[in-house]
Amino acid sequence: EIAPESPVSVFHIEKKPKDNAGFYLMQRNRSIIPPNRGIKQHPTGVDNSLESVVAVVSGVLDSFNRKEFKEYVTKHGGRVVNAISNSVTHVVNDHGELGSSKLEVCALRKIPIVSEDVILKMVSDSSATDLK
DSSP states (O other): OOOOOOOOOOOOOOOOOOOHHHHHHHHHTTTTTOTTHHHHHHHOOOOOTTTOOEEEESSSSOOOOOHHHHHHHHHHTTTEESSSSSOOOOOOOOOOOOOOHHHHHHHHTTTEOOOHHHHHHHHHHHHHHHHH
């Protein structure tokens, strides 16, 4: 004999629609190649010229890939981190878009969104200062 089926209760769980905007933004940014990679000059400054800098890279830079930018900043005494926190001093972006949540956090914490040129100028200015 076959046992009678036990009653099954079915719960209807309402799912919040998934917002894929951040994913699509990331994919669009990922397809952009730094347009001046290997062309733009990167000044060499003193080792501690970026010691006060904690940067987050968002989007695409003008002449660095992310690994190269992290090496450059680290070489000059700064740090590159993956997420915005209280210690972040700059969000660096040249091409591509920033997500709305990053823009909101930057505005709340008063973190400047700058191009890589600002970081390069800080290094360049430090070497000019050392020459004086």
